[in-house]
Amino acid sequence: MSVRTVRYYVFLKDILTLSITAFGGPQAFLAMLLERMVKKRGYIKEEELWELNALCNMLPGPSSTQLVSAIGFRVGGPNLAYLALFVWILPATTLMVSAAFLIDFLQENTPGALNFARFIQPMAIGFIIFAAQKTISKMVKTTEAMILMLISAFVSFFYSSPYVFPIMLILGGLSTSIKYKNQPKAEEEKPLKIKWSNFYLWIGVLIAAALSGAITKYQPVLLFENFYRNGSLIFGGGQVLVPYLYTEFVDFKHFLNSEEFLTGYAISQGIPGPTFSIASYIGALSMREFGMSGFIIGGMIGAAGIFLPGIFLIFFVIRFWDQLKLYRPVRAALEGINAVSCGMLIAAAYLLFEPLEANGLNIFFILGTYALLQFSKISSPIIISGGIVLGILVGHFFG
Incomplete structure (x- = not known):
């Protein structure tokens, strides 16, 4: 060797x-x-x-x-x-597909089985609020960015179509790129030398998936296109993924309900590895009608669709990044893109809370989860585990 x-x-x-x-x-x-x-x-x-x-x-x-x-x-x-990539995503993907199968099995065979998740659903919103606060404090630094964030949140409240999000991201980037002269000058900008193969791979798969889905109407192909498109457009990490997937798979396609979605999101916060693994959970539940093979295939489609575009793009950009980062319009556009992403996070917290009953107990668990994350050193898995245990105990003793 x-x-x-x-x-x-x-x-x-x-x-x-x-x-x-x-x-x-x-x-x-x-x-x-x-x-x-x-x-x-x-x-x-x-x-x-x-x-x-x-x-x-x-x-x-x-x-x-x-x-x-x-x-x-x-x-x-x-x-x-x-x-x-494969080694990194395999454990989390396996856990999330298993969680999808278990939750569906419990719902089918045990009435009230999701009682164990009665508290982790509002707790998931606490996680999103915490992520939004951290992200906003890091990414929103100017008055212009704050205004873009509020506009993005407003639009996301009232027009929660998956097709609105990419348009807002593009417009946000363009609106701040025109201020490129405010960016500090780097060393002399040189002509870019770009190898386009991975870009062609990224855009080729996107077009092929869209065309194949439109022609065949075959659910696995449509699922892959949905996840691949989302994975190609999401800036800001796993927390920004939430409003995209919720809008597409809960509001529009109804492949899973809000209770199942929130339970899966909370579980994804309590396991190691990439938070984008929630796509495997959603993909598995979206294919549940095909039985065990549907869970496995759906989970694999979710993982492939959500992770591959980002990998194609990093392989494309990494080859000429040292040159690209010298261009001031590129750096200036990121301010608008990040601000729009933060607005989507604010909207996500509201959209996910809306289906929950607006009672004091849910509010308590939302605020309590946020407070634990913000003011204590208790880790996410322990917080989630505590919520599950509490739900089981309450369900056992109080029905």
């Missing part, structure tokens, strides 16, 4: 370790990457890690997954990067 093969094996083993221990959100994940990938193994330098993280946060798609794949790309090229 060559030294290179051993190094790649160790790298994938490290990714697997991260995939089953990465609790605590993006900040904890970055700290684990810094400790294991930089300080312990020396796969990349610390400066490279922060730069790659910034790049992934500027692209649509799952930023943590893109970061893992980008490191794999730097270490061993595209083949290792794709293997790293």
Whole structure:
């Protein structure tokens, strides 16, 4: 076995370790990457890690997954990067597909089975409010960005169509890109040298999926197109994914109800690995009519559709990123894109609360969850586990 093969094996083993221990959100994940990938193994330098993280946060798609794949790309090229992607998403995807099957089985066979989730549904909204607060404080820095965020939230309240979101993102980016002269000048901008293969792959799959779905009307193909389109348009991480998927799969397609969606979202906050794995849960429930094979195929479609576009894009951009980041209009556009994403988060909290009964108990668990996340060091899995246990106990003793 060559030294290179051993190094790649160790790298994938490290990714697997991260995939089953990465609790605590993006900040904890970055700290684990810094400790294991930089300080312990020396796969990349610390400066490279922060730069790659910034790049992934500027692209649509799952930023943590893109970061893992980008490191794999730097270490061993595209083949290792794709293997790293598979190893990283497998545990969370498996858990979320299993959760979808279990929840559907309990609902079919045990009346009131989702009593265990009676508290984690409002708790999920607490998680979203906390994520919105953290994201807004980081991304919204100017008056213009604040106005864009409020406009985005207003539009998302009243026009919750999945086709409105990409239009708002584009308009938000254009509206701030015209202020590029406010951006500090970098070193001299040079003509870009771009290799277009991964971009063609990304757009080719998007067009092929859309055409295939329109022609065949075959549900697995339609599902893949839905997830792939969402994965191609979502800036801001897993929390921004929520309003997209809720609007498309609950409000419009009715593949699952709000109770099932909130339960799945809460579970995704309590497991390690990428939060985009909720797509596997939604895909599995969307194919439940096909039995066990439907759960598995739907989960695989959800994972492939949501993760692949971000990977194609990071492989495309990483090759010329050092040149692209010098262009001031590119940096200026991110202000508007991020502000619009924050507005969608505000709308998501409202849209997810709307189906719940507006009683004091739900309000208490929403605010209590937010307070625990904001003011204590209790981890997300422990908070979610506590909500599940409390739901089981209340259901047992009080029906």
